[in-house]
Amino acid sequence: MWGQGEVDTIVIGAGIQGSYTAYHLSKHSKTLLIDQFPLPHARGSSHGQTRIIRKAYTKAYYTDMMTECYQLWKQLEAETNTELFRPTGLLVMGEEENPSFQAMKSTLIDNKVPMTTLTSADMSKRFPAVKLPKDVSALLDKTAGILYADRALKTVQDLFRRFGGIVRDGEQVVKIQPGDLVTVTTTAGIYRAKRLVIAAGPWTNQLLNLVGLQLPLTTLRITVCYWKEKLPGTYGISKGFPCFMRVPSDPDVYEFYGLPSNEYPGLMKVCYHSGSRADPDERDVTFQQPSQDVNLLRNFLSREFPGVDPNPAVVESCMYTNTPDHDFILDLHPDHKNIIVGAGFSGHGFKFAPVVGKILSELCLGKKPSYDLTPFKICRFRLKSVL
Numbered sequence: 607m608w609g610q611g612e613v614d615t616i617v618i619g620a621g622i623q624g625s626y627t628a629y630h631l632s633k634h635s636k637t638l639l640i641d642q643f644p645l646p647h648a649r650g651s652s653h654g655q656t657r658i659i660r661k662a663y664t665k666a667y668y669t670d671m672m673t674e675c676y677q678l679w680k681q682l683e684a685e686t687n688t689e690l691f692r693p694t695g696l697l698v699m700g701e702e703e704n705p706s707f708q709a710m711k712s713t714l715i716d717n718k719v720p721m722t723t724l725t726s727a728d729m730s731k732r733f734p735a736v737k738l739p740k741d742v743s744a745l746l747d748k749t750a751g752i753l754y755a756d757r758a759l760k761t762v763q764d765l766f767r768r769f770g771g772i773v774r775d776g777e778q779v780v781k782i783q784p785g786d787l788v789t790v791t792t793t794a795g796i797y798r799a800k801r802l803v804i805a806a807g808p809w810t811n812q813l814l815n816l817v818g819l820q821l822p823l824t825t826l827r828i829t830v831c832y833w834k835e836k837l838p839g840t841y842g843i844s845k846g847f848p849c850f851m852r853v854p855s856d857p858d859v860y861e862f863y864g865l866p867s868n869e870y871p872g873l874m875k876v877c878y879h880s881g882s883r884a885d886p887d888e889r890d891v892t893f894q895q896p897s898q899d900v901n902l903l904r905n906f907l908s909r910e911f912p913g914v915d916p917n918p919a920v921v922e923s924c925m926y927t928n929t930p931d932h933d934f935i936l937d938l939h940p941d942h943k944n945i946i947v948g949a950g951f952s953g954h955g956f957k958f959a960p961v962v963g964k965i966l967s968e969l970c971l972g973k974k975p976s977y978d979l980t981p982f983k984i985c986r987f988r989l990k991s992v993l
């Protein structure tokens with residue numbers, strides 16, 4: 607018999623990672639999902655219409671995990687009769703000798719991922735609106751496409767509720783008392799559970815502070831820009847234009863990535879894979895000056911995508927929570943084995959949510975994880991205690 611406010615598992619954070627974890631857990635146990643804001647909201651990392659899904663990765667363990675991610679996204683689509691994935695392919699463009707470009711190519715070949723390679727001349731024939739320097743070639747990851755992010759998040763949360771999961775939104779967690787039964791205090795109530803999952807995105811360290819842990823996470827404000835096509839449809843999804851990633855030759859510059867014009871007609875989403883350090887609670891202060899990343903994007907687009915107006919037509923914001931090695935954190939709290947942490951998704955975690963949720967639920971239920979978690983362990987960092 608459960609006491610009032612007592613469940614098997616509490617998950618803090620109803621972004622895509624916490625919601626998917628809660629959904630997996632709800633098949634086995636009574637699960638409570640808590641979020642500080644009324645849902646849906648646009649203050650974290652999981653909002654917006656679209657995300658890229660791909661198998662092209664420099665690290666083979668991500669390509670490997672993606673096989674099951676595609677299966678689980680497809681299963682979710684079938685179970686809920688909802689379209690979440692649209693195939694487009696992903697063009698990876700870079701200098702042939704660039705180490706990241708080489709690594710992605712090898713990973714795709716080694717894992718027999720359907721792909722083609724395109725020389726600079728092939729590119730001008732097939733995608734005349736992209737102007738690449740002569741020494742730049744491209745790979746086309748044919749498995750890639752678009753995930754409808756907002757729709758996916760709502761679908762997972764709806765399914766969680768269908769399995770008997772309970773959502774408490776608009777309640778901020780302000781206190782956590784570890785123990786055999788973990789006690790979680792929010793701005794509206796007190797809950798107890800045998801296990802706790804913390805999947806709080808850019809707020810992770812604020813919550814971990816309540817349980818004596820700090821992780822080396824950097825929170826970045828990302829400028830999400832949409833650019834107007836001079837001739838509508840030039841880079842359009844209906845014309846078969848793919849998602850893309852441009853690997854820069856300068857090691858101090860991060861990738862540029864984009865999606866074909868789709869969600870806002872006539873506008874193409876192109877972003878820089880980095881941003882400026884920001885506290886998630888201060889993300890939305892107004893900036894008077896165009897940020898450095900917008901200038902980088904403007905220069906890049908003027909050179910290589912001359913079919914768009916190089917002034918952003920729509921600017922939105924989102925948050926990255928980066929680890930030093932850009933690998934995720936999927937692990938138990940070092941001192942409290944019934945507290946599980948899923949964090950540090952470093953701007954590339956959305957597509958992995960079905961498998962991240964599965965792994966976090968396995969850690970929670972004391973099962974052997976389906977994947978080798980060595981790259982994702984907390985012990986790879988030197989930690990400072992906050993107690």
Ligand SMILES: Cc1cc2nc3c(=O)[nH]c(=O)nc-3n(C[C@H](O)[C@H](O)[C@H](O)COP(=O)(O)OP(=O)(O)OC[C@H]3O[C@@H](n4cnc5c(N)ncnc54)[C@H](O)[C@@H]3O)c2cc1C
Nearest residue numbers: 619621622623642650651652658779807924951955956957
């Ligand atoms: C611009 C942009 C583009 C991206 N593009 C891609 C892409 O193309 N492909 C891809 O795979 N990934 C992409 N990502 C990354 C992906 O979106 C993130 O990795 C993912 O959304 C992280 O989800 P999360 O659940 O960890 O965090 P969040 O979505 O931030 O969720 C955390 C939740 O915890 C809640 N919370 C925090 N503190 C508390 C508290 N004290 N009490 C209660 N609730 C709390 C928050 O309110 C929030 O809802 C992109 C990210 C951005 C920003």
